[in-house]
Amino acid sequence: MTEERTGIITFKGNPMTLLGPDVKPGDSAPDFRVVNTDLQPVGLADSKGKISLVAVVPSLDTGVCDTMTRKFNEQTARLPDEVVVYTVSMDLPFAQKRWCGNAGIEKVKTLSDYQDRSFGLNYGVLIKELKLLARSVFVIGKDGKVAYREIVREVTDEPDYESALAATKKLL
Template sequence: MTQERTGVITFKGNPITLIGPDVKVGDQAPDFRVVDQGLAPVTLADSAGKIRLISATPSIDTGVCDTMVRKFNQAAAALPDNVAVYTISLDLPFAQKRWCGAAGIERVQVLSDYQDRSFGLAYGVLMKELKLLARSVFIIDAQGKVVYREIVAEGTNEPDYDAALAAVKKLV
């Protein structure tokens, strides 16, 4: 049976149920399978040995999500090559590709969880009522441990970019 959690987030002030486990700092990061913009599978294991900054967004075609990806893309330009930066949403890969081209996103790999909801379910950030991913950030070290986690309490707010990037810089 899939775990459901309430009281963690709201979206536009409305309480939301999250589906999946409560992944915490110190936990081994669960693997997942998403697809890139060419429909090729991407898993956490594909970036083994790297530091991973993974942000999840409800939809890149909205203002806050757009800003979030752009800010992480800008910050990622200053990070070394041993840091993989992913943004995962349920947007179709074709829409992601169009958006990334228009936005000039080059350093963040924008990935889609539309096929299996694998990331959303493994990390406990699938919003039951909206069938979208909750805005969240996970930092995973080179050994595969979660070292930072933020599930944004109000889904229409931005994450704490400085705290997430500070967590990455401690590992570099």
């Protein structure tokens, strides 16, 4: 049975339930299976030996998710190639590809959790009521450990970009 956690997030002020474990800094990063914009599978092993900044959004087609992805793209553009930046959502890969092309996104790679919801369930950020992912940020070190985690309390708010970037740069 999947763990259910309450009292962590709200969506437009309404309490929501998160499905999955409470993944914290210091934990081994759970594996996952998502697909990229070419429908190719991507998992934790694809960024082995690199630092991963994983921005998690409900949908790229909303204002806050759009802003968040653009900000991370801009603010990570000068980081070395040993840092990979992902945005994970439930959007279909075709919509992600179209959005990235229109937005000029280059550093951030979009990944879709629509097939198995494995990222959402393994990282404890799948919203039970909406079947969308809760806005969150994870930084995973080269050692495969979670170095930073923020689950944004109100889904419609932006994350703490500075703290996520500082945690990423600290691992360089």
